[in-house]
Amino acid sequence: MQDKHIGFIGAGNMAKALIQGMVQSGQFAPAHIRFNDKLQSEHHPLEIAGQSIVSMDKEGLVTWSDVLVLAVKPQDLFNLLREVDPLATERKLFISIAAGIDIAGLTKSLSVAHPVVRAMPNTSARVLASATALTGNAAVTPGDMALAERIFQCVGAVVQVEESQMPGVTGLSGSGPAYVYAFLRAMIEGGVSLGLSHDTASQLAIQTLRGAVEMAAASEDDLDTLIRQICSPNGTTLAGMKVLETRHFQEHVMEAIQASAQRSEELRRELQADIRE
Ligand SMILES: NC(=O)c1ccc[n+]([C@@H]2O[C@H](COP(=O)([O-])OP(=O)(O)OC[C@H]3O[C@@H](n4cnc5c(N)ncnc54)[C@H](OP(=O)(O)O)[C@@H]3O)[C@@H](O)[C@H]2O)c1
Structure with a gap:
């Protein structure tokens, strides 16, 4: 101790x-x-x-x-x-x-x-x-x-x-929980749009996210391999992944992280300028 x-x-x-x-x-x-x-x-x-x-x-x-x-x-x-x-x-x-x-x-x-x-x-x-x-x-x-x-x-x-x-840290892990909540909310709304109750959709979405994150942390396979393992040719997941790719999901998430990092630098300058005055 x-x-x-x-x-x-x-x-x-x-x-x-x-x-x-x-x-x-x-x-x-x-x-x-x-x-x-x-x-x-x-x-x-x-x-x-x-x-x-x-x-x-x-x-x-x-x-x-x-x-x-x-x-x-x-x-x-x-x-x-x-x-x-x-x-x-x-x-x-x-x-x-x-x-x-x-x-x-x-x-x-x-x-x-x-x-x-x-x-x-x-x-x-x-x-x-x-x-x-x-x-x-x-x-x-x-x-x-x-x-x-x-x-x-x-x-x-x-x-x-x-x-x-530190700006990169702020964008990724500092602000990151909000992006994860936004993704979770989108998953829940997706389930609800297909007739699931909000409670059932929440339970399934939270556990799916938790399980996938644990899998990513525990697995020796990289993320591309893990994605491929779920995407059978002409299958259901591939149909969903195609939508994410066409809509530039990855680019949007990266831009969100970059915007947060940039804002953290602006705030740092504003805060330290205020303090020097
Ligand atoms: N919350 C988060 O998730 C998070 C994440 C990363 C970093 N941070 C950082 O963690 C820091 C604290 O955040 P927080 O959410 O815990 O803030 P908070 O809940 O507002 O707690 C700060 C406490 O410090 C007191 N305080 C202010 N000036 C003081 C002084 N001179 N002497 C003694 N006590 C004083 C405040 O009292 P009064 O309210 O009466 O002023 C308040 O009780 C922030 O700088 C934030 O950037 C927070």
Whole structure:
């Protein structure tokens, strides 16, 4: 079990999902996790996964923590860093999950050369099935990165990327759950259009998606082979696949991911320009 002290600043949706995963995994003792949130008074612990997580004032939390997870909205992050910077006089591992704030912006806001990891989890963290990408500044040691990985592995799978790849991560795994929901909705509506009840169509569509994803993850065959295995000549699936190809399904999905990545870069520039003003 990890013996480091992990302090969360901001205890909203994402922090709660992370804390839940950390506690349920058994890798982090609840006593080694604390938090600070604007709305939460010092005397109200968070009840998560049957455990009480203690709240502290900011100064106490920063001093107590070896790792500070910054889990506030991007527009609140630089104000928070202004509060925290004078308190963090000793080396701490900073982990930011704020979308669109880059490592350079984070590092510049800290007077001490703290190690800083930027994480991009996704909403599936709430069911402990996030896909999270991590990147770090030059002060991050392999031990720091391993610890950050252990934290995010509690809510799903983790990859390490270069910071320049973060827009791609945002487009693919950050926004990706919405595209999957849209696909799922289209499958359900397809079933309903053919006379299935909404409930039956939902059950079949969700299980079909789950099964296909598990198959893709478990199989040694590539995706083209898996598709071919279902498409018998002149058969039913081939008839459907022809429609997807004629309507440029793949290109549309790729364009959606690219548009999201591009927007994330625009937002990063807008956010950081606002903050400098
Ligand atoms: N939700 C997701 O699926 C997701 C996915 C990827 C990344 N993220 C990132 O995760 C971060 C958190 O998102 P979230 O959905 O968890 O947000 P959230 O639910 O709004 O939680 C943020 C919490 O931080 C508090 N806060 C703001 N400034 C503070 C300060 N100076 N000191 C202490 N607490 C402060 C907020 O209080 P007030 O509400 O009173 O301001 C709120 O309770 C965001 O930066 C987002 O980009 C989220």
